[in-house]
Amino acid sequence: MTNSIEIKNLNYRKNMKPILSNVNLTIASGKIVGLLGENGAGKTTLMRLIAGVAKGYQGQISVVDESKIAAKKAIVSFSEQLSGFNQNMKIERIVRFYEDVYPDFSEDKYNQMAGFLQINEDQKLSQLSKGMREKLIIGLALSRRAKVYLLDEPFGGIDSMSRKKIINSIIRWKPDNATILVSDHYVSEIASVLDEIVIIKDKTVFAQKSTEEIREKFGEGIEEYYEKVYEGTELHD
Amino acid sequence: MTSFGALTNALTRRKIQVINHLLVLDIIAILLTILYAVYQGDLSAADPLIYTMSYSLVVFFVAFILIARHNERIFVNDSYRLVPTSDTGLYSANLLSAFISMIYLGVTQIIFSMIAAAMNFQQVMTTLGQAFEHSSPTPGSMNSRSEIIGALIGLVILMIVSTIFAWASISLIHLTTSALTAFLPDSRSRLYRFILYVVVIAAILYILGKIVNPIGDIFYGMVNDNSYYQIYLSSLALLVVAGLESAVNVYLLRNWVETTNW
Numbered sequence: 001m002t003n004s005i006e007i008k009n010l011n012y013r014k015n016m017k018p019i020l021s022n023v024n025l026t027i028a029s030g031k032i033v034g035l036l037g038e039n040g041a042g043k044t045t046l047m048r049l050i051a052g053v054a055k056g057y058q059g060q061i062s063v064v065d066e067s068k069i070a071a072k073k074a075i076v077s078f079s080e081q082l083s084g085f086n087q088n089m090k091i092e093r094i095v096r097f098y099e100d101v102y103p104d105f106s107e108d109k110y111n112q113m114a115g116f117l118q119i120n121e122d123q124k125l126s127q128l129s130k131g132m133r134e135k136l137i138i139g140l141a142l143s144r145r146a147k148v149y150l151l152d153e154p155f156g157g158i159d160s161m162s163r164k165k166i167i168n169s170i171i172r173w174k175p176d177n178a179t180i181l182v183s184d185h186y187v188s189e190i191a192s193v194l195d196e197i198v199i200i201k202d203k204t205v206f207a208q209k210s211t212e213e214i215r216e217k218f219g220e221g222i223e224e225y226y227e228k229v230y231e232g233t234e235l236h237d
Numbered sequence: 238m239t240s241f242g243a244l245t246n247a248l249t250r251r252k253i254q255v256i257n258h259l260l261v262l263d264i265i266a267i268l269l270t271i272l273y274a275v276y277q278g279d280l281s282a283a284d285p286l287i288y289t290m291s292y293s294l295v296v297f298f299v300a301f302i303l304i305a306r307h308n309e310r311i312f313v314n315d316s317y318r319l320v321p322t323s324d325t326g327l328y329s330a331n332l333l334s335a336f337i338s339m340i341y342l343g344v345t346q347i348i349f350s351m352i353a354a355a356m357n358f359q360q361v362m363t364t365l366g367q368a369f370e371h372s373s374p375t376p377g378s379m380n381s382r383s384e385i386i387g388a389l390i391g392l393v394i395l396m397i398v399s400t401i402f403a404w405a406s407i408s409l410i411h412l413t414t415s416a417l418t419a420f421l422p423d424s425r426s427r428l429y430r431f432i433l434y435v436v437v438i439a440a441i442l443y444i445l446g447k448i449v450n451p452i453g454d455i456f457y458g459m460v461n462d463n464s465y466y467q468i469y470l471s472s473l474a475l476l477v478v479a480g481l482e483s484a485v486n487v488y489l490l491r492n493w494v495e496t497t498n499w
Contacts, residue, residue: 015423053318053496056419069491074238074321084316086251100247101239101320 002064004029004148004179005050010059012049019045021203023059027179029147032170032193035183036226037200043183046200047150050181051078064147074104077146079137079154087126091136095121102144110143113173117165131162138166142173149174151182155189163189191222199229239322241330248311248334255303256342263296267349285353286361293346297396300342304335305404309411312490313497324490328483332404339400343393384465391468398472398479405482406445412486413437416493445478452477 003026010023020042027033037043048054049061052069063072085094098105114121117135128136138154151170155163171193174180184190187197191211199207207229214225270288274280311317311331320327354361362385414430414437421433453474 014419015421017423048495051319053315055491055493055495070238070321070323070326073319078315078319080315080319082316084310084314097247097316100243103239103243103321 002029003027004064005181006060006062007050008060010049010057010061012045012054012057014045014056018203020049020057023204025198025205025208027181027196027198029064029179030177031195032174032180032182034187034190034194034197034222035181035200036185036187036197037183038185038230041185041200042203043185043200044152047078047152047181047183050148051076051150053078075147076150077141077144077148078150079141079152082125082133082137082140085125087124089125090121091119091123091125091128092121094125094136095140098140098143104145106143106145109145109173110139113139113143113169116172117169130156131158134158135162135166135169138169142169145175147178149178149180151180153183153185155184155186167193187223187226194222197222197226199226201230239320239326241322241326244320244322244326244330245333245337248317248330249337252304252307252334252338253341255307256300256338256345259296259300259303259342260345263292263349266292267353282357283360285356286350289346289349289353293350296346297339297342300339301400301403304338305407308332308335308404308408312408312412312494313415315496318496325487328487328490332401332483335404336397336401339397343397388465388468391465391472395468395472395475398475402475402479402482405479405486406441408486409482410434410438410441412489412494413441415495415497416489419493419495445482448481449474449478 005025005027007023007025010020010025011018012020023046035043035046045054049057050063050072052072060067061072064075066072066075082094085097095110098110099107113119117139119132119136119139123132125133134154134156138151141149141151154166158166167190170180170182181198182190182194194211196208196210197214198205201207209225211222214220214222218225220228267285267288270292271280271285274284274288308331311327317327317331322330414434417433417437418430453471
């Protein structure tokens with residue numbers, strides 16, 4: 001099986017503080033991987049480094065064997081927060097922007113997803129509730145035919161129905177060979193769809209386990225294992 | 238990878254929208270001023286052109302600031318920095334889209350001015366001829382329409398190049414400050430950022446002063462001091478400096494400047 005993400009000896013500092021230290025991580029293609037860690041652990045930073053928008057790091061980051069920034073951006077779809085758009089902008093204009101600048105953006109896929117997630121393109125960005133905005137972010141990110149999807153905390157502060165819809169979207173529209181890295185600090189919401197988890201703790205990859213292994217070897221649920229790791233009562237590799 | 242044309246189109250569309258909003262306000266202001274003059278009973282034949290050109294200055298100034306703000310947001314925003322293109326491509330497309338939007342504004346302003354000037358065309362040309370008489374290659378003979386037009390085109394080019402130079406300088410200040418911020422202790426206080434900006438602005442102005450003058454001297458020696466060709470050479474000198482600034486800006490974007498909107 002080929003690797004979609006390979007990180008070697010990654011160190012990243014900002015404002016004179018280490019954010020990530022000596023990170024080594026390999027993620028195989030086709031998996032849905034949970035990137036877990038408490039707030040401020042460095043999950044978003046790691047995703048931004050993979051996506052190519054965080055700079056000044058030491059080490060190697062390659063995505064499907066690509067290490068050049070522009071090439072990585074072409075194969076990585078990152079769920080960005082749409083803050084670059086005017087809040088009075090209509091959704092249809094944002095979708096048009098995506099169509100224009102991402103050659104792999106699929107209008108068909110987007111239309112299917114917009115229907116499923118009940119996204120109204122006539123609405124302005126400012127009119128969207130938090131849940132609806134998150135649905136739009138996920139819809140736009142998954143509408144690209146990318147090889148790697150980075151979904152950064154897609155369930156933050158949204159209701160259970162929206163969460164279910166987003167999780168169903170991830171399962172339904174994930175291309176077979178694509179890898180999805182989804183970050184969260186609430187494990188229970190995504191545990192059911194994960195093939196593997198990566199726990200960020202103490203500024204590094206503290207543990208990387210397949211969910212199957214956690215259930216069989218440790219006899220625990222993902223959430224239980226994650227909590228024990230964070231409490232320091234679970235040994236890792 | 239995103240094509241340069243597609244990216245430029247996408248970036249231009251938003252900037253043209255900003256310009257269109259300004260143009261609506263511009264037209265309303267011109268019409269209201271003319272109506273007020275009519276109401277006062279003192280509207281002369283030259284007034285519509287004077288009003289149009291006066292408001293043009295304001296519109297250009299406001300457009301320059303709004304577009305500059307838009308340019309800088311693009312450099313530090315995930316929505317744009319995630320686009321699969323090189324930093325050189327993004328920088329160039331951003332600057333080109335800003336340039337196109339200002340050309341669009343310029344064309345609309347010329348159309349507005351032509352409409353206003355059509356009411357009193359002969360007097361306008363005579364006035365322009367007198368204005369450029371002292372900058373002719375052969376002083377005293379600046380009466381031909383081609384020379385007037387040549388000088389006018391030179392001024393328009395100088396204005397456009399000055400705008401590009403100013404945008405590149407603003408980007409240089411912004412990107413240098415952003416890059417430096419990552420190396421300094423975390424502080425979100427306004428005073429801290431203000432001091433940092435003041436220091437960076439002072440340093441960049443000092444360096445630019447050292448660069449602009451020698452480059453200008455190279456070009457200025459080429460023609461007669463009184464010639465209006467000086468306008469073209471000034472434009473060329475500014476363009477060279479803007480190119481140097483842009484090279485530094487792309488380097489900063491590629492290696493040090495992160496997005497800040499997450």
